[in-house]
Amino acid sequence: MLFRKFIVFLTSFCLAVSAHAAGLKVFEVPADEGGPSLRAVQWSPCAQPSQKIELGPFVLDAVRDCPLAGDKLPLIVISHGFGGTGLSHHDTAEALADAGFVVVALNHPDDNAIALASNHANALTAFVNRPQDIKRLVDYMITFSDDRAAINAERVGFYGFSRGGYTGLVLGGANPDFRELRMPCQDRTGMSCPRIAPQLVPVGPWVHDPRIKAFAIADPPSDVFPGKANLQAIRTPIQLWGSQNGGDGVLPAAVDALAHNLPETPDFHVVPDAGHFAFLTMCPPAMAKSAPDICADGPGFDRAAFHRDFNAQVLAFFRRQLVEGILP
Incomplete structure (x- = not known):
């Protein structure tokens, strides 16, 4: 046991000191039968x-x-x-790459800032397409990217915030239910916003990706996973984060309920x-x-800290799941 702990420490230490900085490149995943081209950034x-x-x-x-420094x-x-x-x-990407x-992070075509500013966003279609976007990105990184030989395809993790967190849960096996979904409105809690029309309710198909072995999820819109049945197929380790105050339609109580409904704690x-x-x-x-609205925090909250x-x-979570977890 002591020897194993020493090897775990040594592997983590080598990951931490193997690089002085994060290399940066911007690239595009070509359009194919699975969807449009994807703009992405790699660290x-x-x-x-x-x-x-x-x-x-x-x-940055x-x-x-x-x-790229390193292998596998x-x-x-x-x-x-x-x-x-x-x-x-x-900043999270840089910290992980430094270690x-x-x-790699992408612009989801249906609901990124550029699409929103040009009135080309399709908020409801994004719920179906987002997991497919990530699957195509993983396909590209391990099969076609210039750095594919340096990537271990058996050690893939995911981090997602808000709708990105929703995306991760679906990739991990969750099946959402949008019948109670509300449209965006001026109410920041989302509770008084109107529900979407039944004919517009997204119905899938939902893309799952078993290649992803660990998920870090932050403040997901959990009301589209109303019960344990929606989450029962998830068997992958999850680090779940919630904000105490919520906002933008994400309710802290719903994130707490999600934590209790997941099959594995x-x-x-x-x-x-x-x-x-x-x-x-x-x-x-x-x-x-x-x-x-997105940059200002409450009194006394230090975002940088x-x-x-x-x-x-x-970083510690992904090390446990994707580095220590593979040692013999």
């Missing part, structure tokens, strides 16, 4: 000092097109929330004093001014 271990890179409104600590590395895929982008969780994971964390958007990366000054702890715990 990977890099043996060079980090640089400051401006990408969209964000400044990374190295552009750095040769775990892969983590990231799914943003409604109106987000592949950069919405870049030896290949990390999740690693469940409730973040004190946090609102729904606390899981998003820290906003640069221009974004903080233009989007206070929370993310340091959050990223460390997400």
Whole structure:
């Protein structure tokens, strides 16, 4: 037992020090019979000092097109929330890549920030297409990407926030029920918003992906998984995060109910004093001014400090499930 613990420690240590920074590349998954092209960002271990890179409104600590350092590395895929982008969780991606994971995040075509701004978003279709987007992204990374030889296809994990969390639950085997789904409206709790018309209710088919061996899920819209029957097929380890205050239609009580309805007890964390958007990366000054609803936190809540702890715990979870768990 002591020898095994030593090997676990050594493997984790090697992952942690194998790179000095996160390599960064932007690429596109080609359109195919499964769906349209997918814009994606990849972070990977890099043996060079980090640089400051401006990408969209964000400044990233990374190295552009750095040769990937390492071999047979775990892969983590990231799914943003409604109106987000592949950069919405870049600090978490950087932390994982710095520690030896290949990390890739995409823009979901149906409900990303660009589609929303151009009035091309299809919010209901996204519920069906999102899991398929992630499956296609995993297919690409392990079969066609330039770095496929460095990725261990048996060690795939997933992180998703809000609708991204919903996406992960479906990929893990959940079957949602949208009959009680409400449309977005001015009520931030969502409780007084009108229900969607019966003829518009998404009915699948729901894409599951057994290649994903561990899920970190943050503040998912849990009301579309109303009971244990919707979740009974999930057998994959889950680290579940909920904000104490909720928001944007996500109710803390519904996330708590989800934790109790999952077949296997999740690693469940409730973040004190946090609102729904606390899981998003820290906003640069221009974004903080233009989007206070998603950038401003409650009195006394330090998003940067929370993310340091959050990223460390997400990293520890994926190490346990995708690194330590495979040792003999």
